[in-house]
Amino acid sequence: MEKSEVSLPTHGIVIAATPLGNPADASPRLIAGLENADVVAAEDTRRVRSLAASLGVEIRGKVVSNFDHNEDSRTSDLIAAARTGLVLVVSDAGMPVVSDPGHSLVSAAHDAGIPVTCFPGPSAVPTALALSGLNVGHFIFDGFAPRKQGARQTWLESLVGEKRAVCFFESPHRTAQTLEHAAEVLGGERRAAVCRELTKTYEEVRRGTLPELAAWAADGVRGEVSIVIEGGTGPAVEPADLVGLVLAREEAGMRLKDAAKEVAREHGVKVSSLYDEALAAKKQK
Missing domain, CATH: 1.10.10 (Arc Repressor Mutant, subunit A)
Structure with missing residues (x-):
């Protein structure tokens, strides 16, 4: 499809998914949006300009930063811009709002009666679930695993009787520790999959029991990590x-x-x- 054939809204907020790593995953609507939006609100302005360059796109509109620490203060200006023009919202990779900036703006837009739509595309969550090889017909997404041990203990204990698979993100530096902790709380038979560098050159999926994965990760893990833990059978007794x-x-x-x-x-x-x-x-x- 040619870029000229892509129909874009005249105004409002557009939440657009960006490639996780492979630029070829960019949708025609994302490409057209980057080229024609009046404002591009990006988690990292350098990253979005680099993406546009790799796609052969010239961003004609204004590029502004929209990240965790300035999102609330940025919202009113973006809402004002969206009343008469098109505001494209992108994160570094994947779908905005899903553990990324975007929620405050979307919520405010709905409250203000501003049109909100989405250009669907890549997201690490369904990608990891699909690649895991586990039973993920029913699942929950828990964002990033808690950093502090006490909070992580409480979170893992809540998964003991969870029958749905759980997908979450983790820092490569904490992956081994989290897997080891999960093995202690959830048991040695619980299966999981570690998916790293999704869609990139060194994409890797490791599947096994939690102790097996913890032992593998002990040597160090690199890249962006998504983890899927298979659901349990639920507590048999009180x-x-x-x-x-x-x-x-x-x-x-x-x-x-x-x-x-x-x-x-x-x-x-x-x-x-x-x-x-x-x-x-x-x-x-």
Whole structure:
């Protein structure tokens, strides 16, 4: 399709997906939008100019930055521009709003009655899910994994009984630690896939159990990383039903917390819930 054949809105907000790494994934509407939009609001202005150059496109409109730390202050100006002209919103790669800037502007545009549409295209989430080779018929997306260990522990415990697959992003520097932590909480049989550098020259998908992937990642992981963890079977029992096992192991010499952790992982329930139940039962005795 020739660029001249692409129909563009006369005004409003357009959320446009950009290639994850391979410029050939750019849609004809994205190309036309970059060339003809009155304003291009980009997460990184240098990246969008580089993308345009690789596509052989000249950006004729005004290019402004629109990233996490200035998005709220930028919104009113972009809304004003969208009343009479076309504002194209792009992130560094993939779909804006999905763990990227865009939400504040889209929400404000709806509130103001400004037309909002989307030029669909690449997104790391469905790409990773499709490549994972896991059961992903039902899934959730959790953005970036929590950085702090306590928050990550709580998040992973919430996935113990989650029957849907979960997809999330992770820094390459924390991938090994997160996989190791996930293996501890979710168990050694839970399968996952690590997808890195999607659509790029060194694209790689590693699938296996969480311990296997943690061992592989221990040598270091490079590039942008998306992880998919297969859903669990759900807890077969309630934490209260397992209190006796925990107390028995404590009487055999284990610390209560260690006993709760071990039993919880064997039976697929939250460690914190089981520990609280066991502690309450012990106090009652």
